[in-house]
Amino acid sequence: MQNRLATIGDVAGKHFDFVVIGGGTAGLTLASRLTENPRVSVVVLEAGDAHFEDSKILTPDGFMRQLRQPEYDWAFWTVPQKHSGDKVISWSRGKGLGGSSAMNFLMWTTPQREDIDGFEKLGNTGWKWEMLATYMKKIERSPSGLGLIPVGYAHTPSGAELPFQQSMNANGIPIASVDDTTCGSWMSPSSIEPETGCRVDATTAYLLPALQRPNLHVLTGAYVTKLLTSDGTRLTAMGAEFVYNSLLHNVYVDKEIILSAGAVKSPQILELSGIGNCKLLRSLGIPVKMDLPAVGGSLRDKVTVSIVLEMKEGHDIFSFNLMANPEFHSRLNEVYPNATGKFSSVVSGMTFIPTQALPEGTQASIFSTAETFVQNAKQHGLYTKVHELLMDHLGNSKVPDFEVIVTPFVPGAPNPKKAYIALVICLSHPFSSGDTHIQSADPQIAPLIDPCVFECAIDLNILVEAFKFTRKVIQTAPFCDLVSKEIRPGPEVQSDNEIKAAIQGNIATIWHSSGTVSMMPKEIGGVVDTKLKVYGTTNVRVVDMSIVPLPIGTHTQCMLISISHWYEL
Numbered sequence: 001m002q003n004r005l006a007t008i009g010d011v012a013g014k015h016f017d018f019v020v021i022g023g024g025t026a027g028l029t030l031a032s033r034l035t036e037n038p039r040v041s042v043v044v045l046e047a048g049d050a051h052f053e054d055s056k057i058l059t060p061d062g063f064m065r066q067l068r069q070p071e072y073d074w075a076f077w078t079v080p081q082k083h084s085g086d087k088v089i090s091w092s093r094g095k096g097l098g099g100s101s102a103m104n105f106l107m108w109t110t111p112q113r114e115d116i117d118g119f120e121k122l123g124n125t126g127w128k129w130e131m132l133a134t135y136m137k138k139i140e141r142s143p144s145g146l147g148l149i150p151v152g153y154a155h156t157p158s159g160a161e162l163p164f165q166q167s168m169n170a171n172g173i174p175i176a177s178v179d180d181t182t183c184g185s186w187m188s189p190s191s192i193e194p195e196t197g198c199r200v201d202a203t204t205a206y207l208l209p210a211l212q213r214p215n216l217h218v219l220t221g222a223y224v225t226k227l228l229t230s231d232g233t234r235l236t237a238m239g240a241e242f243v244y245n246s247l248l249h250n251v252y253v254d255k256e257i258i259l260s261a262g263a264v265k266s267p268q269i270l271e272l273s274g275i276g277n278c279k280l281l282r283s284l285g286i287p288v289k290m291d292l293p294a295v296g297g298s299l300r301d302k303v304t305v306s307i308v309l310e311m312k313e314g315h316d317i318f319s320f321n322l323m324a325n326p327e328f329h330s331r332l333n334e335v336y337p338n339a340t341g342k343f344s345s346v347v348s349g350m351t352f353i354p355t356q357a358l359p360e361g362t363q364a365s366i367f368s369t370a371e372t373f374v375q376n377a378k379q380h381g382l383y384t385k386v387h388e389l390l391m392d393h394l395g396n397s398k399v400p401d402f403e404v405i406v407t408p409f410v411p412g413a414p415n416p417k418k419a420y421i422a423l424v425i426c427l428s429h430p431f432s433s434g435d436t437h438i439q440s441a442d443p444q445i446a447p448l449i450d451p452c453v454f455e456c457a458i459d460l461n462i463l464v465e466a467f468k469f470t471r472k473v474i475q476t477a478p479f480c481d482l483v484s485k486e487i488r489p490g491p492e493v494q495s496d497n498e499i500k501a502a503i504q505g506n507i508a509t510i511w512h513s514s515g516t517v518s519m520m521p522k523e524i525g526g527v528v529d530t531k532l533k534v535y536g537t538t539n540v541r542v543v544d545m546s547i548v549p550l551p552i553g554t555h556t557q558c559m560l561i562s563i564s565h566w567y568e569l
């Protein structure tokens with residue numbers, strides 16, 4: 001396969017109809033779609049390596065060995081978060097072919113109708129759930145679908161998922177079964193090959209079946225530093241500049257440049273190309289090509305806090321540390337007689353919960369914080385259309401406000417022979433938003449990432465209540481019978497203030513960054529139009545998570561791959 005990749009000689013100084021920047025989730029899906037037409041030539045420039053047949057990628061739990069490794073992960077950090085005691089947050093993004101789809105947790109969830117319909121309510125005519133739903137069905141290979149992504153259930157869940165679901169149910173949360181809401185408890189499907197149990201990412205699903213096409217050229221190790229644009233009131237991209245083996249090269253485009261470098265790097269490339277906030281660009285000595293102040297703004301990600309539990313022995317709960325330990329394999333063979341391939345941990349249990357499912361007093365406290373937020377934001381002229389939609393979500397019992405994920409992944413398990421489960425509590429629709437901007441004209445210097453976590457108090461309030469609710473579920477049968485003790489943050493954390501401090505001190509993200517090149521009308525902070533074209537340009541599009549203008553309550557890969565199929569070139 002490696003020898004089907006392009007060489008620098010195939011690309012440098014050459015012309016292509018389409019130049020796709022970033023061979024990640026969206027980029028490879030698009031490149032595959034575009035080259036279905038043999039008359040169209042496409043080059044993909046990917047900064048990272050190919051990683052073909054790499055067990056850290058193919059084995060579902062291999063991401064534990066990828067996280068923060070520079071070969072696989074851009075491994076960014078945020079700036080200190082001032083509403084979380086100046087904590088910096090690890091901000092992983094996949095590097096190499098497949099991008100973040102090669103290092104994600106494989107969870108496959110279709111988006112909530114209201115999330116996608118929200119795109120249209122922001123002024124993006126035509127972006128409706130029904131249209132996207134057609135593509136969601138087409139991309140899945142399942143008993144009902146003929147698409148390229150096999151979607152199914154992993155053979156080896158940890159064993160904690162069903163009892164947790166039953167305890168959720170005992171606390172009023174239904175087992176999810178209906179189509180019009182994601183709310184409820186689910187066994188999560190994964191993007192996984194049923195026979196081998198291997199990960200399926202954008203490389204395996206989209207690139208490999210297309211790689212033999214003579215009109216598709218993929219160059220790895222090609223780090224794009226800027227777009228080459230003509231001058232004029234409407235910018236036209238002539239090509240892109242990239243570094244390969246420490247040398248600068250150009251590639252030229254006849255039709256369109258498509259930026260698919262992800263929610264951090266796509267805005268970085270625009271700013272390095274002189275497209276962004278003119279004041280910032282001038283301050284860094286970058287010639288301004290297009291004053292587009294919203295580039296890099298509206299960054300949102302779903303923050304999380306975890307409750308880590310040590311599980312009792314003798315109940316066949318298999319966390320990552322046990323699954324990886326050969327001592328436990330004979331028991332695993334007995335418990336999972338039909339499992340094929342290597343034993344590998346997966347994330348299978350998730351529950352989406354609206355605040356309406358919480359006790360009445362709790363709901364009242366959340367709504368009172370929300371009202372205070374709205375009043376303050378309106379008073380200071382900071383109340384946006386996005387906030388308005390998030391308020392609608394909060395008031396809608398079909399739309400989840402938080403999620404609890406049962407994960408068997410606890411890095412540094414204190415006792416390698418015991419099972420540990422982390423319940424990851426995740427905010428579904430953060431109100432707080434921040435930005436990511438370049439801090440230097442040097443493309444090798446990482447941009448600053450400031451998600452402004454908890455700037456809106458309502459986010460912290462929801463997480464505190466979600467934390468208390470999750471603890472109640474942990475103490476409910478049958479799940480409580482499996483738990484030996486809470487080891488993080490620990491039973492001493494009880495009052496609201498103690499819980500707040502524990503959340504602020506342990507905050508993480510679920511890596512669903514979006515919004516930094518938002519699709520919205522320009523007047524309200526948009527960077528791309530409904531055809532995903534950058535305002536003021538004739539041939540620059542952005543197709544990746546950065547265009548998603550609202551936080552999405554579910555996991556993002558299914559939605560993004562559907563978008564990459566749907567949008568018209």
Ligand SMILES: Cc1cc2nc3c(=O)[nH]c(=O)nc-3n(C[C@H](O)[C@H](O)[C@H](O)COP(=O)(O)OP(=O)(O)OC[C@H]3O[C@@H](n4cnc5c(N)ncnc54)[C@H](O)[C@@H]3O)c2cc1C
Pocket residue numbers: 021022023024025026027045046047048063092093094095096097098099100101103104105106107108109222223224225260261262263265266269510511512513543544545546555556557558560
């Ligand atoms: C650790 C982790 C776990 C996740 N878990 C899940 C999950 O279980 N389920 C789910 O649905 N979603 C999950 N997600 C989110 C989901 O995977 C992402 O939202 C999605 O894959 C992002 O796709 P993208 O195309 O926007 O960017 P990416 O897939 O990240 O692609 C961007 C590509 O551009 C390349 N690139 C960047 N800069 C340059 C440059 N200057 N020149 C050339 N190339 C460049 C990168 O190397 C990368 O390959 C997870 C994400 C992460 C990071």
